[in-house]
Amino acid sequence: MKVAVIGNGGREHAIAWKISQNPKIDKIYCIPGNGGTAVEKKCENVYIDNIDEIVNFAKKNNIELTIVGPEKYLVEGIVDEFKKNNLKIIGPDKEASKLEGSKIYAKNFAKKYGVQTAEYQFFNNIKEANEYIKNAKYPLVIKADGLAAGKGVIIAQNIKEAENALYDFMEKDIFVGAGKNIVVEEYLNGYEMSVFVLFDGYNYKIFQTAKDHKKIYDGEKGPNTGGMGAISPHPEYKNSLVKKIENKIIIPTISGIVKEGLNYKGIIFIGLMIVNEEPYLLEYNIRFGDPETQAMLLLLESDLLEIFEHIIDEKLDEIEIKWKNKVSCCIVAASEGYPLKYEKGKEININTESLVFQAGTKLENRKLLTNGGRVLSVVEVGETYKEAREKAYLSIKNITFDGIYYRNDIGKGW
Structure with a gap:
């Protein structure tokens, strides 16, 4: 095959x-x-x-x-x-991909089908947007409507930061069209959770959960990135929260996809904010996450190809997905300067037995060189998050390239 x-x-x-x-x-x-x-x-x-x-x-x-x-x-x-x-x-x-491709479409979809989400307004006119933010409550979330490689979300702490974000998105056009339309959303104070759902057009199955670390610096500081690390499963995915996520987020989402007649066979990656043990939809993604996938697949005992075949054949209800009774930690090594400017072509040396999934790399004249912002990720499993984390950090110390950067707090505190 x-x-x-x-x-x-x-x-x-x-x-x-x-x-x-x-x-x-x-x-x-x-x-x-x-x-x-x-x-x-x-x-x-x-x-x-x-x-x-x-x-x-x-x-x-x-x-x-x-x-x-x-x-x-x-x-x-x-x-x-x-x-x-x-x-x-x-x-x-x-058409179904608009769930990720347009934040405005996704928010309207959520509102229409009763998916619990933050209050929002959307704008295609910077003057109207600036008028709105004058009387808004801060912090305030501003999102580019289109695809922005995971970087199109700004949490504005005050009106000046909001004005700067609107200017960058709508006038300066830093996302090349993706920020011409924007969503302004109420700020939710809680913790994030990534939930992955498989859907074959008729049946769905919850695949796995993870906690992503989006910001470039320790302590979730600095600009957003594509993701600097993840642990799986999410430590807080338990007890009554599991049922709330299914009833208030997943089931109405699936119902909406079916009622809209959307052609959807694949992965629904649901980004959540948990506030006082209540789940709120932050965003839909229409594929697996990165680096969540690296963390999750090391725990998967079932055959991934068989899972995909059951999705294609609309028989997802006939397969049981089995997981190791362990947890994982994935740490991303990035090029110095990411997510802004960074250099490429630095030689990489990998001296670890841990599983290393490469990203921004290329082979040239038998040498492994950096070729992107997020260069590679190291993944380890353990009985506890602390064990998986310690093993992953020991391993990443045995990987070198000029300007290597990684966060030191992935999975810390769990």
């Missing part, structure tokens, strides 16, 4: 690594992949990017299943093109 994994991050390396364990798999094409997938068992990197080229490659090479990592391809309609060509693919179509 030949499959394709689209994307070049740590998430895609982890998916390819996990799928390669299925004996049916003969070849995994990583499109475009990275320095890690270049040497991963059964994997081959294919350097194409255009959706039409990917479709033609899948047809020509008899790809039996394609898994999409990044949201970009889904929002641009790769699933629609695959369906036209009778090719199997995991992910929602272009």
Whole structure:
């Protein structure tokens, strides 16, 4: 069996690594992949990017299943093109992908179907937005409507910060169109939780939970990143909160997808804020998370390919998903200067037995070099979060490259 994994991050390396364990798999094409997938068992990197080229490659090479990592391809309609060509693919179509592709669409969807979420207003006019923030309660959350690589959210502490965010998003256009429309949302004071749900169009299953660490600096300070580390499962996913999340968030979301007639076969990644033991939707994502995937897949005992096949066949209710009775810790090593400016081409030395999922890397003249902001992630498991964390930090100390940076508090306190 030949499959394709689209994307070049740590998430895609982890998916390819996990799928390669299925004996049916003969070849995994990583499109475009990275320095890690270049040497991963059964994997081959294919350097194409255009959706039409990917479709033609899948047809020509008899790809039996394609898994999409990044949201970009889904929002641009790769699933629609695959369906036209009778090719199997995991992910929602272009219309359903608006749940991540447009914050305004997602908030209106949540309101329509009774998904518990923060109060909000949306604007496409900076003058009206500036008028609104004059009388708003602070802190205030300002979100770019479109895709902004995990960086399109500002928590403004005062009116000056809010004005600066509006200017950057709507006038300066730092997200190249994605911030021309914005959502202004009430600030919720609580803790975040990532919940991953599998959906086959009819049946859903809660896959796993994780706690992401979004900010660049220790103590959740500094600008947002794509994610600097994660622990799984989320330590607070227990007791009555589990039922509340299902009843107030997941079930109305699934009901809304069905009622809207959305073509959705894949992963629903629900970002939550928990306030006084009440779950509130922060955002929908239409794919697995990064670095949550790296943390979760190390705990998964079930076969990931079989899970995907049950989604495609609309038989998710017929599979039991089994997990190790352990916890994991994933630490991301980034290039100095990320998420702003950073240099590439630094040689990487890895001297650890721990599982390392590569992201912003490339192989060049038999050397492994940095090739992005988030370079790689180290993942360890343990009986406790403290054990997994200590093992992961011991391992990451044995990885070096010029300008290596990572947070020192991933999973701390659990």
